[in-house]
Amino acid sequence: MKKIIIRILTLAAIFVLAVVGFYWYLNQGTTDTTETMAEATFPLVYMKNGDSLLNCLHGYTQEMDVTAMRDTLTPLENDRTLNLRIDPYKKKISDISYEVLNADGSRTLENTKVNKTEEQDGYLNVTLSLQDNLLINTEYALKLKITAGGQVLYYYTRIINEDGLHTESYLDFAMGFYERCLNKNDLESISAYIEPSDEGDNSTFAFSDIHCSMDQLSWGSLSPQAYYKPTPSLKEINDSTATIVMDYMISAKNDNNETELYAVSEYYRMLYTEERIRLLDFERTVNEVFNPENTGVITSSGINLGIAGRDVEYLSDLKNNCVAFVRQGALWEYQTSGNKMMEVFSFPQQSNSDARDTYMQNDIQIVNIDEAGNMYFLVSGYMNRGRHEGESGVAVYYFNATDSSITECLFVEAKQNYELLKRDVEDLNYISTDRNYFYVCVDGSVYGIDFATHQAEVLVSGLKEGCYGSSRTGRYFAWTESTYDASVLTILDLDTRQKQTISCGDSERLRYLGFLDEAAVYGIADTADINTAHAGLEFFPMKKVELVNGSGEVVKEYSVGNYYVTDTVIESKMMTMTRVERQADGSFVDALEDHIVSSSADESGQAGLTTKTTSRKETETYLTVGSALSTSSAPKVIRSRETIQEGTASVKLEASGEREELYYVYAKGKLYDVCTAINTAVKTADENLGVVVDGNLQNIWERGNKVTKLTLDTSTFPDVIRNGSMDVAAIEEGTGRKALDLSGCTLDSVLYYVSEGTPVLAKTPITDQTPQGIVIIAGYDEYNTILMNPGETETFYYGINDSTALFEEAGNVFMTYWDPISD
Known part of the structure; x- marks a missing residue:
């Protein structure tokens, strides 16, 4: 009996050892297949102005295209020095150098290694002493090269060498305004700077501006506290005006004594006078940081997003099982059946976040979602942390809802900054139905990228601004070769790669309008009706x-008698058409708008946005999901992990040729618009207190930066100007410069060029004083323009108001040329 027991125990031990050994064998060499996103590690660089910090710079792992890095502007000290503060975040800084380049980055003016740094309270203080070959009132690019923890990083800002810019005064004003509003302290001292009116919306904290009440701007009953204080970003500055943007975070307690966080962005446009700073414009946007662990997030009406604008990115499946939405750098998914709230992706962390995690130079887009909650999504722009920290590009991810994991499918590298990249990705991003290809439009070319091989091919190149776009799902992409002289429209089905072409008659032209x-x-x-004499003022009456559809079949035709469509705006499922009516004599007059509404079935779920009014938060936004949600228990919060993969999914796109000549409008502290015509750009910048730059970052026009009066030396005018020629080709040949057709702009805006030393040609009605119907604007003062008739040498004064009426009567047709600064 004893032997039997021993044998049984022996066999049992062998069995246990065998099981353990087999388990060890099967799992030998394997580790956890998922991981959380790594924390941010790169240092931050701050510019210094006196005792103030400004322009927080974030590091890039590769050299970027200088012309795409127009973010902050840093004035130099009077002795051409620039003081920096580096926060190393425990990284060892072993090497610092800097490079000064001309605006377009084509020429290096200085390349210097920093040999001396000073450590203070854990920071590094650095002084850059720049050479004396920098022109006054000219912007340059500064590229900092910092080796941190053995890794080379690049930081970018624009610099300007000019005295009397009053930078410190602007910084003090913006910080003082912010602090007084937040603390409700000494509000009387800033109330004189705002312009309360009916234009201001005092019903929501999501957006406020200079026209709101002082109570609204000082946060009403919200009672917030500072959470992250702002570091001002100086966007524009000249002799008289400056633009500053401040991003920060506040916290407030809700009715359950739970902490709520709010991300705030403020834009200031200021004018310096000897008496005081004047606030020309102010805007504030607020977005509540979504926290599913706070009470009352899930309500019977939907998901409470708190304070939010109407531009929330969201998508639900057809059966409303799942809804995904983006809030402040994080992608969430709510599953109704299991009452689960999943954090799919987030740059900001639950705790230990800092200015690097919350850097909002990126964008999350939901591509698609199925009934199980699986989805593809994109992260575009600057990568705050993780395996691509410090890179710029488009990351394509797949979320597996079953195991709450995300997998990186592709990372498309880019040398563009976030604002330019975002515009491209919005033009086209599509994942093929068979899930084999990702399609994206970058810098005027359409690329198809194989998920398996990571190989990219160019499908379309040389696209012109305003001549292309994609359908709502992204499956179809359409384009023409030009805006107003196209005879063929091409439609590409990105699932089948099949093309359809649509042509018009020989005496007709067609124009792409959108999807x-x-x-x-x-x-x-009809070509006989088209007038393209002045770029930006083209007249294209569509009969x-x-x-x-994608097969080239006409699904709807709009043609109404003598009414012609001159422009369209497509929003969601409705197209609004601007129209004119042809008169008996062949002329056109403005007519009422008309509309076309899409009747196609909605392929998304029934998710939508609604609002509720509360006393403390004013207007709160709710995401509805098509049915009532259960509020019996708090949602289960799950945070995803990323699948560990061997190798890299990175893709580099080859340059696709020369860039189209474009004009970039920067206003309200950001890239506001991209225009093909200079007059359109000037008008847009004028209306929004902005600036216009060309593709080389050369300032072409700037609001509020002209002298009070100036008289030009007429003897220096080129002959083509003195003769009054308004022909573009003749002006460019006669001056050797770029001709600028400013037709449609105001007199005040074109006087900027006179202020810069360039005469302007203006069309007038034929009168005794202007017999040729053209005058040369040779100067101005507070009350007059100084004009000269072509072929003459004498100038004469003409009142500003009379000049304005004179030029308006002739259609505000102006022509000049631009003499780029050579540095």
Whole structure:
């Protein structure tokens, strides 16, 4: 019996050892297949102005295109020095150098290694002493090269060498305004700077401006506290004005004594006078940081997003099982059946976040979502942390809802900054139905990228601004070769790679207008009716507008008697058409708008946004999901992990040729618009207190930066100007400079060029004083323009108001040329 027991125990031990050994064998060499995103590690660099910090710079792992890095502007001290503070975040800084380049980055003016740094309270203080070959009132690019923890990083800002910019006064004003509003302290001292009126919306904290009440701007009953204080970003500055943007975070307690966080961005446009700073414009946007662990997030009405604008990114599946949404750098998914709230992706951390995690130079887009909650999504722009920290590009991820994991499918590298990249990705981003390809439009070219091989091919190149776009799902992409002289529209099905071409008659031209859902929209005009004499003021009366599907079949045609469509705006499922009516004599007069509404079935779920009014937060936004949600228990919060993969999914796109000549409007502290015509750009910048730059970052026009009076030396005018020629080719040949057609702009805006030393040609009615119907604007003062007739040498004064009326009567047709600064 004893032997039997021993044998049984022996066999049992062998069995246990065998099981353990087999388990060890099967799992030998394996580790956890997922991981959380690594924390941010890169240092931050701050510019210093006196005792103030400004322009927080974030590091890039590769050298960027200088012309795409127009973010902050840093004035030099009077002795051409620049003081920096580096926060190393425990990284060892072993090497610092800097490079000064001209605005477009084509030429290096200085490349110097920093040999001396000073450590203070854990920071590094650095002084850069720049050479004396920098022109006054000229912007340059500064590229800092810092080796941190053995890794080379690049930091960028623009610099300007000019005295009397009053930078410290602007910084003090903006910080003082912020602090007084937040603390409700000494509000009387700033109330004189705002302009309360009916234009201001005092019903929501999501957006406030200079026209709101002082109570609204000082946060009403919210009672917030500072959470992260702002570091001002100086965007523009000149002799008289400056633009500053401040991003910060506040906290407040809700009715359950729980902490709520709010991300705030403020824009200041200021004018310096000897008496005081004047606030020309002010805007504030607020977005509540979504926290599913706070009470009352899930309500019977939907998901409470708190204070939020109407531009929330969200998508639900057809059966409303799941809804995904983006809030302040984080992607969330709510599953109704299991009452689960999943954090799919987030740069900001639950705790230990800092200015690097919350850097909002990136964007999350939901591509698609299925009934199980699986989805593809994109992260575009600057990567705050993780395996791509410090890189710029487009990351394509797949979220597996079953195991709450994300997998990186592709990372498309880019040398563009966030604002330019965001515009491109919005033009086209599509994952093929078979999940084999990702399609994206970058810098005027359409690329197809294989998920398996990571190989990219160019499908379309040389696209012109305003001549292309994609359908709502992204499956169809359409384009023309030009805006107003196209004869063919091409539609590409990105699932099948099949192309459809649509042509018009020989005496007609067609214009791409956009997509209404999955239907491409274009209009047809007779060449005899088209007028393209002045870029930006083209007249293209379309006698017919057609909607065609991906197979090229017409699904709707719009043609109404003597009414012609001159422009369209497509929003969601409705297209608004601007129209004119042809008169008996062949002329056109303005007519009422008309509309086309899409009748296609909605392929998304029933998610939507609604609002509720509360006393403390004013207007709160709710995301509805098509049915009532259960509020019996708090949602289970799950945070995803990323699948560990061997190798890299990175893709480099080859340059696709020369860039189109474009004009970039920067206003309200950001890239506001991209225009093909200079007059359109100037008008947009004028209306929004902005600036216009060309593709080389050369300032072409700037609001509020002209002298009070100036008289030009007429003997220096080129002959082509003295003769009054308004022909673009003749002006460019006669001056050797770029001709600028400013037709449609105001007199005040074109006087900027006179202020810069360039005469302006203006069309006038033929009168005794202007017999040729053209005058040369040779100067101005507070009350007059100084004009000269072509072929003459004598100038004469003409009142500003009379000049304005004179030029308006002739259609505000102006022509000049631009003499780029050579540095």
